[in-house]
Amino acid sequence: MDQTGIVLISHSTKIVEGIKDLIRQVNSDVPIELAGGTDDGDIGTSIEKIQAAIDNAHSPKGVLLIFDIGSAKMNAEMAVEMSEYDQIEIADVPIVEGAYVAAVESGMGKSVAEITETLKKNFG
Amino acid sequence: MELQPREIKQWLLQANQLFQENKDYLTSLDQAIGDGDHGINMARGFQEVKNKIEPTEYTNVSDVLKDTAMTLMSKVGGASGPLFGTAFLKLSTSLKGADNADFQHFAEGISAAGEGLKQRGKAEQGEKTMIDVWLPMAEFLKSQNEFSGDEIESKAKSAMEATKDMSAKKGRAAYLGDRSVGHLDPGSVSSYYLFSTLAEIVKKGV
Numbered sequence: 001m002d003q004t005g006i007v008l009i010s011h012s013t014k015i016v017e018g019i020k021d022l023i024r025q026v027n028s029d030v031p032i033e034l035a036g037g038t039d040d041g042d043i044g045t046s047i048e049k050i051q052a053a054i055d056n057a058h059s060p061k062g063v064l065l066i067f068d069i070g071s072a073k074m075n076a077e078m079a080v081e082m083s084e085y086d087q088i089e090i091a092d093v094p095i096v097e098g099a100y101v102a103a104v105e106s107g108m109g110k111s112v113a114e115i116t117e118t119l120k121k122n123f124g
Numbered sequence: 125m126e127l128q129p130r131e132i133k134q135w136l137l138q139a140n141q142l143f144q145e146n147k148d149y150l151t152s153l154d155q156a157i158g159d160g161d162h163g164i165n166m167a168r169g170f171q172e173v174k175n176k177i178e179p180t181e182y183t184n185v186s187d188v189l190k191d192t193a194m195t196l197m198s199k200v201g202g203a204s205g206p207l208f209g210t211a212f213l214k215l216s217t218s219l220k221g222a223d224n225a226d227f228q229h230f231a232e233g234i235s236a237a238g239e240g241l242k243q244r245g246k247a248e249q250g251e252k253t254m255i256d257v258w259l260p261m262a263e264f265l266k267s268q269n270e271f272s273g274d275e276i277e278s279k280a281k282s283a284m285e286a287t288k289d290m291s292a293k294k295g296r297a298a299y300l301g302d303r304s305v306g307h308l309d310p311g312s313v314s315s316y317y318l319f320s321t322l323a324e325i326v327k328k329g330v
Contacts, residue, residue, distance in 0.1 A: 005219070006175065016153070038201040039198070039199075039201075042201065043201075044161070044165075044200075044201030044202050045201065046198065046201065047197050047198055047205070047206070050196050059173060070202075070203045070206065071201075071204075071206060073202035073203050074203060074206035074207065074244055074245070075197075075205070075206050077206075078197065078209075078210075078244075079208050084168075
C-alpha cells in the first residue's frame with residue numbers, strides 16, 4: 001500500500017532524528033525522510049537536503065513537509081516551488097505533535113490532502 | 125549608463141569583501157537581537173558566490189545574478205539564504221533577455237526583489253527586517269531616471285539606520301519585541317553593504 005511520505009525539516013539534526021525515533025514506536029513503515037541542519041550538519045537548514053528528502057519520501061499518495069522555525073519554512077516553500085510534484089503540502093503545525101499525528105494518519109493510508117485537513121482540525 | 129556582466133560581477137565580489145571584513149561586526153549585531161549567525165552565514169554564502177562567479181565567463185547580467193541566487197540559497201544555512209537568494213533571483217528574472225542592465229530594468233528588478241522578499245518573509249515595511257532597506261531603495265529608484273552612486277549610497281544608509289528605532293515583528297528578533305529597539309537590524313546592514321558597493325561600481329562607471 002502506498003503511504004504519504006513525511007519530510008521533517010529542522011535546524012538541528014538531533015531534533016528530526018529524535019522525532020523519527022518517537023514516531024517509529026507507533027509506526028514502523030511510513031516513509032519518513034529527514035532534512036536536519038545545514039549541509040555541514042551545523043545548526044541551520046539546507047534547501048538541497050530538503051529537496052533530496054522530498055524525492056526520497058514521495059509516493060503516489062503525496063508528501064507532507066513539517067518544519068520547525070524561521071528559515072526552515074522559507075526553504076521548505078522554495079523547495080516546494082521548485083519541485084515537480086503536485087501532491088506536496090507544507091503543514092504549519094508544532095513539529096513533534098504534528099509529525100506524530102501525520103505519521104498515524106499516513107499509516108492509515110490517508111492522502112496528503114486528507115492529512116493536511118486533519119492537521120488543520122487538530123492544530124487550527 | 126548600463127551595467128555590464130563584468131560590472132555586476134565586480135559588484136558581488138566587492139560585496140563579498142565587505143562581508144568578509146565585517147563578519148564579526150554583523151555577528152555582534154545578530155548576537156544582540158538574533159541567533160548570532162548572520163555574519164558567519166553571509167561571509168560563507170558570499171565566499172561561495174565568489175568561488176562560483178569569479179572563474180565563470182558571463183555574456184549577460186541575468187546569469188551572474190541567477191548563479192548568485194542559487195549559491196546563496198544552498199550555502200547560507202540561515203534565513204538569509206532564502207531571503208537574499210529570493211532577492212537576487214527576482215533581480216535576475218527582471219533582467220532576463222538583455223546582455224546589460226539599463227537603469228529602468230534594474231530599478232524594476234529591485235522592486236521585484238522587494239516584493240519577493242515581502243512574500244518570502246511574510247513581512248511588511250517597518251518590522252525591522254532587510255525589507256526596510258530594499259523597499260525604500262526600490263521606491264527611490266522608481267523616482268529616478270539614471271544611476272546615481274552618491275544618492276544610492278545615502279538612501280541605503282539612512283534606510284539602514286532607521287531600523288535602529290524599530291521594534292522587531294519578524295524573525296528571531298521578534299521574540300524580543302521592544303527589547304530589540306536601539307539595535308540595528310543585521311539583515312538591513314548586510315543589505316546596505318550590497319547597495320553601498322553597487323554605488324561604488326556606479327561611480328566608477330560614470
